[in-house]
Structures are given as C-alpha cells and as structure tokens.
Amino acid sequence: MSESSLPVTVIGGYLGAGKTTLINRLLAAEHGKRVMVLVNDFGAINIDAQLLESADEDTIALTNGCVCCTMGNDLYMAISDAMKRTPRPDHLIIEASGIANPQKIANTAISDPDLTYNGIVTVVDAENIDDLLADPMICAQVGDQIACADLLVVSKSSDLPIDLRDTLERLSDSEVILADDMQSLLGLTFSDLSSPPKNVLGTHHPTYTQWQYQGDVCLDRNDLKELMLKRPRGIYRAKGFVRSPDGSGWRVQVVGSTISIMPEVSCEQTIMVCIGSTMRFDKSACEAWWAT
Amino acid sequence: MSKITVFKAKKIVTMDPSRSEATHVAVQNGKIIAVGGADCASDLGECTLNDSLADAVLMPGFVEGHAHLMAGAMWKYAYTGFHDRVDPHGILHKGRTDIETVISELTKHERALSPDTPLVGWGFDPIFLPGERLNKGHLDAISTERPIAILYSNFHVMCVNSPALALAGFDEFTEVEGVVMGDNGHPTGELQEMAAMFPILHRLGIDFRSLAQSEQSLRDYGLVSRNAGVTTITDLYSTMTEDDLDEMIRITSEPNFPVRIVPAIGAAGADPEQTAAKAKAWSAKSTDRLRLGSVKLMTDGSIQGWTARVKAPGYVGGQPNGIWNTAPAEIFAMCEVFQREGLQMHIHVNGDEASEVALDALEAAKEKHPENNRRHILQHCQMMDYDQLKRCAEHGASVNMFSNHLWYFGDQHVALTIGEERAERMNAARTALDLGINLAIHSDAPVTPLAPLVTAWCAVNRETMSGRILGEDLQISVDEALYAITLGAAHSLHLEDEVGSIEVGKAADFAILDQNPYEVAPTELNKIAVLGTVLGGGVHRI
Numbered sequence: 079m080s081e082s083s084l085p086v087t088v089i090g091g092y093l094g095a096g097k098t099t100l101i102n103r104l105l106a107a108e109h110g111k112r113v114m115v116l117v118n119d120f121g122a123i124n125i126d127a128q129l130l131e132s133a134d135e136d137t138i139a140l141t142n143g144c145v146c147c148t149m150g151n152d153l154y155m156a157i158s159d160a161m162k163r164t165p166r167p168d169h170l171i172i173e174a175s176g177i178a179n180p181q182k183i184a185n186t187a188i189s190d191p192d193l194t195y196n197g198i199v200t201v202v203d204a205e206n207i208d209d210l211l212a213d214p215m216i217c218a219q220v221g222d223q224i225a226c227a228d229l230l231v232v233s234k235s236s237d238l239p240i241d242l243r244d245t246l247e248r249l250s251d252s253e254v255i256l257a258d259d260m261q262s263l264l265g266l267t268f269s270d271l272s273s274p275p276k277n278v279l280g281t282h283h284p285t286y287t288q289w290q291y292q293g294d295v296c297l298d299r300n301d302l303k304e305l306m307l308k309r310p311r312g313i314y315r316a317k318g319f320v321r322s323p324d325g326s327g328w329r330v331q332v333v334g335s336t337i338s339i340m341p342e343v344s345c346e347q348t349i350m351v352c353i354g355s356t357m358r359f360d361k362s363a364c365e366a367w368w369a370t
Numbered sequence: 371m372s373k374i375t376v377f378k379a380k381k382i383v384t385m386d387p388s389r390s391e392a393t394h395v396a397v398q399n400g401k402i403i404a405v406g407g408a409d410c411a412s413d414l415g416e417c418t419l420n421d422s423l424a425d426a427v428l429m430p431g432f433v434e435g436h437a438h439l440m441a442g443a444m445w446k447y448a449y450t451g452f453h454d455r456v457d458p459h460g461i462l463h464k465g466r467t468d469i470e471t472v473i474s475e476l477t478k479h480e481r482a483l484s485p486d487t488p489l490v491g492w493g494f495d496p497i498f499l500p501g502e503r504l505n506k507g508h509l510d511a512i513s514t515e516r517p518i519a520i521l522y523s524n525f526h527v528m529c530v531n532s533p534a535l536a537l538a539g540f541d542e543f544t545e546v547e548g549v550v551m552g553d554n555g556h557p558t559g560e561l562q563e564m565a566a567m568f569p570i571l572h573r574l575g576i577d578f579r580s581l582a583q584s585e586q587s588l589r590d591y592g593l594v595s596r597n598a599g600v601t602t603i604t605d606l607y608s609t610m611t612e613d614d615l616d617e618m619i620r621i622t623s624e625p626n627f628p629v630r631i632v633p634a635i636g637a638a639g640a641d642p643e644q645t646a647a648k649a650k651a652w653s654a655k656s657t658d659r660l661r662l663g664s665v666k667l668m669t670d671g672s673i674q675g676w677t678a679r680v681k682a683p684g685y686v687g688g689q690p691n692g693i694w695n696t697a698p699a700e701i702f703a704m705c706e707v708f709q710r711e712g713l714q715m716h717i718h719v720n721g722d723e724a725s726e727v728a729l730d731a732l733e734a735a736k737e738k739h740p741e742n743n744r745r746h747i748l749q750h751c752q753m754m755d756y757d758q759l760k761r762c763a764e765h766g767a768s769v770n771m772f773s774n775h776l777w778y779f780g781d782q783h784v785a786l787t788i789g790e791e792r793a794e795r796m797n798a799a800r801t802a803l804d805l806g807i808n809l810a811i812h813s814d815a816p817v818t819p820l821a822p823l824v825t826a827w828c829a830v831n832r833e834t835m836s837g838r839i840l841g842e843d844l845q846i847s848v849d850e851a852l853y854a855i856t857l858g859a860a861h862s863l864h865l866e867d868e869v870g871s872i873e874v875g876k877a878a879d880f881a882i883l884d885q886n887p888y889e890v891a892p893t894e895l896n897k898i899a900v901l902g903t904v905l906g907g908g909v910h911r912i
Contacts, residue, residue, distance in 0.1 A: 092697075093697060093699065093700065118639045118640070119639070119640060119641055121641050121644060122641075135612075150609065150611075152577075152578065152579045152609065154564060154568055154571070154572075154577075154578075155577055155578075155579050157568070157572075158572050158577065161572070175638075175639045176697065176700075177693075177694055177695065177696060177697045177700070179693075182563070182564070182565060183565075184565075185546065185547050185548065185563070185565030185566070186564065186565040186568045188546055188547075188565070189538070189540075189544075189546040189548070189549065189565050189566050189568065189569055190538070190568060190569040190572070191538065191539040191569065215694075215698050215723075215727075216694065216697060216698065216699075218690065218691065219693060219694060219697075299543075337545075338545065339543065339545075340543055341543055
C-alpha cells in the first residue's frame, strides 16, 4: 500500500499541558521515521546533546534524521515549506499553540491532496484540567481542544483517576492514554498499517492491535460510507482500498472520527487494515462488522 | 551650513496651538526652522523659495497609528471590491458594484496576463452584492484553462474556477470543511477558511507573508502612504526576521522613500522574554525613517467575525462568545515582561471582555514594575465604554479607536453583532477625550482603506453606509479629529516631539491638500483631495 502523500499529526493542548515534552520524546524515540516537527517556541526544545546533529536559528537536525523547525508567525508558510523539503519527511508533526483549536490545522491536512490526516493528539494536564474547565474565560477553548482530539494523552499523572476519565468522556469519546505510554503513542501514530504491529520499544506485548482483511468485497460509495460509519468504536486508524462494482475502486482513510473516501482509477483487490489500542480494540468485533 | 528652503502655501494649518496658521514654512536639513510669513526665515540665512505648493493647503503629515504592510502589496492582484480605491500609483479603481462588472473587469485583466500566470483577485465582498453568490460558473466564463482565485476582503474566504478546483483535487467526493458544495453535490468554487484555501494558495504560489514582507510591498506601502497624506505609519504586527530588518533599513533609507515606518513586533505565540530581547536589540537599530522597539500583543478576534470576546449579553444572534488568540494568562505574563523591560505595548482589543483583561493585565504589570512609566496603547478599543475608559485614563494609556468601523460595518453591528445600544457607543472617541485620554483613530489598512481624513470624517459624523447616525452624542469636532490623526497619533507613538505638528524643531513632514479642512463642512471632510506629501523637506507629489 504505497502512499505518496505526507502524513500529518497535530499535537494540541492548553499552555503548559506537556506538548513540548511529548514532542521531544517523539523526536528522540526509535521509530525509524524521518519526522519533521513544526513548533511554536524553539527555546523549549531541549534535545539530548548526543542526538543533536546541527542547530541554527530556526532548525534543529537530529542524528536519527528527524528535524525540528520553528513555524514563526506563519503556520501555512511553514507547512508549504515542509511539503517542498528534500528529502521529504516521512511524517509531519505540527504543534498547535496552547490556545489554538487543533482542528483548524488538521483541516489543512484533510483538504490538501498531498497531505494525509493522521489525527489530532491533545495533551491534557491531569493536575489542572479541572481548574481550566471551570474558568469561564477559557473553558470553551480548552473543551474544544479535547472534543476535537482523536487521541487524548494525559500528562503529569501515573494513572488515570476515575474523575478525570469521567471528565474526558463527557467531552470526547476518543481513546485516552497516559503520556508515559510511549509505545501506544508511537504505534498508533507512526505505524504505517502495512505490516504487523512492531515491537516498537522492545517490550514483549504490543499495546496496540491490528486487524486486516484481503479479499473480493465490492461496494459502491454509499454502502462503503455506511459501513465505515458503523465501524467498531475501538478503531483508531483504518486504511484500505475497496473495489467498486464498476471496476474502479475507493481509497479509504479513517482517523478517529474522520472518514475520507476518494475514488481510485483501479483496484484489483480489496484490502482493509485497522489499528487500535489493545485495551479498546476487539478483533472479533472487527470481523463481525466487516462480515455484515 | 546647508541651504534653507522656504515653502509657500495657500494656507498652512500647523496644529500648533501657539500659532495655528501660517503661509510659509522654512526647512533646513529636513527640519522645520521657522513658521510664519514670507520673511519668517530671512534672518536665519540664505533662503530659496519653493512655490510649487503655493496653491495647496499644508497640514502636518498624517500619522496612521494602526495599519499593516500588506496594504500596498495587494495591488499586484486584480481589485474586485465594492468601494472605489486608489492604487499605489494613484490610479482610481471604481468600485465593482455588481457581479457582471466584477467579471467584465476581471476578463479585461485576464487578457493581459501571460499564459502560465494564475488570475488572482482581491477585495471582493459579497455582503454588498445581492443576488447569486459568486461561484465557479462566473469565473469559468473568464477562463476554463487558467486557474482563477478571488480573495474576499476579509481574507477568510475565496472563490475559484474549475481549473483551480482540479489543482486541489476538489470534486464531488471531497468532504472537507469549508469546501462549499452546491445542490448538485459538486463544489461551488467557494472555499471558506484557511484549511480549504490552503491547497489552492500553496499551488498558485500566493503566500500572505511575502505580501507583508517583500521589497515590493514595502515600496507600495510608501506609495499608499503618500497618496493618503501619511508621513508616519505603523506596521502593527511585524513578522520580520533579522534579514528582513536589514532590507527594510536599506530601502527606507533611500533618499526618496516617502514615509516613516513604526513596526511593532508581534508577540503572540513566542516567549515574551525572547520578544523583549529582540525588541530592545532592534530598537538600537532604529533610523530616522524606521522606528523600532515596540511590541504588539493579540487578545481576541473581530466583532464582525463574531470572534471578539464580548461581555454579557454577548452577541445578539446568540453566537457563542469569541476566541482568545492569546490566553488571558499569557496576556498577563507578556504585559509583566514588557512592562519590566520598559517596552511600549500595543494591545489589540476589540470586544469589551478583551479590553477588560488587557486593563487588568496592564494594572497588574504596573503594580509589579512601577519604575517604568512608558505609555502603552490599546488598539481598536471598539467596545470600551465609560468605566473602562476611566481606568484607561487613570492608567495613562492611549487609545487608538477604529472609527472607520462606524461607516463600513456600523449597520452590520446594529443588525447582526452587538445590537443597537452597544453599536451606538462603539468607538467612543467623545468619551475618551472627555476623560482626558490621548486619542488616535485608525483605518487598520488594508481592512479599510488608508485615508486619515476619511477616518476623521467617520469620527466626526458617525454615519453608517445606510446613512444613519450611530451615537450622535459621541461625535467629535473637526478640530479634535484632526488632532487625533496628527498630534494624538504621534503622542501615542512617543513621537510627539518629532512629528504631528508644523512647528520649529520638528521634522518637515507635511500633507499636501487641495482644501483647508477647517473651511469645508464637517460632512465634506472626506472629499478633500490629497495631492501628496513632504517628508523631511522632500516633496512627493502623486
């Protein structure tokens, strides 16, 4: 399943939630990807000196091929530049400002044919989220950041207190993981859905699961759309090619609540791959869903 | 000693309270050395008479306290707006008052373009054009091969033709927020907000930053300033880099560059300590025509976009409250750092909740760092009423009001945004003056056209486009309005000792007018023609 367009993940979350910490870890992790990150504030990126290849006024290059750039005052210029960069990055991560609605940035990835939407990850600070949601000045914007997320990452906590889970469930039905669970984050974000889940950090049990179908299923657009709308809840990302009755086909992309179905000139075989965290993703539910 | 030039005028309106009128002004080394009659400088040395302005009225060069560098650069694209506008070269472009005219003018423009250039238009505003909305059908009638993109006046919406849609792959299968679909399930050509516009902008090479920061945009900014009689202008959210700064110093230092520029560095999204360090370092690089060292803070959005933060009872249509572009906590943190560092702050405040937070933040910062006493300035101030302005007076801050809104959006504010009562007290220049606050008024060009005399007319008459008077009690006098576009604005920028009036010791910066603003009816202020400017003694005729 080759893919020419550039996957984009947007990292959202209020001021001080831990976005920069998360980005530092994504940059430094052993994911084998040439990741490019666009950040607001360069000063906060403290890269381990051993990983540092070079740094100038607005770019840090790492020995693992990753690059971190400031986006200055013009996010869209920075995205444009990233798309023209050679060698082209394997994955683009954009840090939304602490006050921004990440959906607006994500919409760019949804709309541009050379970009692929890969989800909004919103970081939630376990220590102060209740105060923020009680502040009439800011609660609506903080709530929107959570509501638009495909994946919620809870920082500054070693577990997920029941009160916090309830709060987040009230605002979003997206998956919640802890910031310390890097394996889930890396797997859900970077896995290219073309090979079985890798053991990213070298532990024995992957914390995310993949389900795959290959066969002759043939659907028109409306039926396909309806089927995708009924997908099991635990699917975080899905990707596939589906044959159409007229001999052409459809390219399907799902991230969180976003579904994209675009025509393909030809499609010889239907392929569908779904991924989700082991906690929420049930392969048998997938089988049952697809069988309908 | 360099020579003295004495300019003769029909009348010189000085704005200097100690000598309000004159007929001659003597200039040496770019500075005013005498003001009065024909012999005002005769005992100061050898004088050369310049009578090229003898038929004109001179005023101090106008000071525009809130505009953006982009104002000149848009003219590289085809104008499609409803109102008459003058381009940087002084050519009048009549407003396109119906879709047919928009299309026929664009068609003329298209015929002159080279084959591989996209056709880009700007300034279109459907709010003024009843009937069918602009769509790809209209634009396909111009060309079905050349990509066409028409940017709307608010920069949040555009309309494109079929070849442009194809470039971005937008078709009946597209499900993207902002890509408007017609009844037939195909895109209409209208694209709303940046995410939907980006694929086209990216592919047609339109980037807003180069419109704001390029050699051409800077030169055009000089020309639009000259055309409006403006000799000192701000760039109120500068995104320039170190390289841009060198270029800007080089160009503004050319002998014939026609305007002084006061950029305020944008502070949103960055560490305030870094912004402060940059502002201070750049302040030391200031030149005669480029004045650095101030910073611009964002708070909320715009009232007409329903993104301003307004206090109860909120928007009359029940829209949710607006959005913060900078969180209140960040506004407090930034104010504290900039106050500590003694930097002047321009703070954008449209809604009354935003102005309240800005006042709270300024007061908190001043309490922590009372040793610095630099006047700050609240920008737009559209919904500030008596209680907030009183606090502003106590704090010693200036206000720069968006008086042009009364004409351009006043009717919309009554009907659609904040309703009649609050619309009537918008941009309360009268209240500010009664409280003794230093007042400036502005255009926010290119949002509305740069034309300080029109801005003055708006503040004096408070008339809307439909002809109603919005808040008659808040009208100000012609004298007060002229003060606001000269000395008031100069004072707000800490330049009152250098520009803003025609008096000895100040820069020889003049607006050249065809009539004396004190001798026309207050309702005719906007009809006075600007013939050019004088900057530091150099004449720039249109």
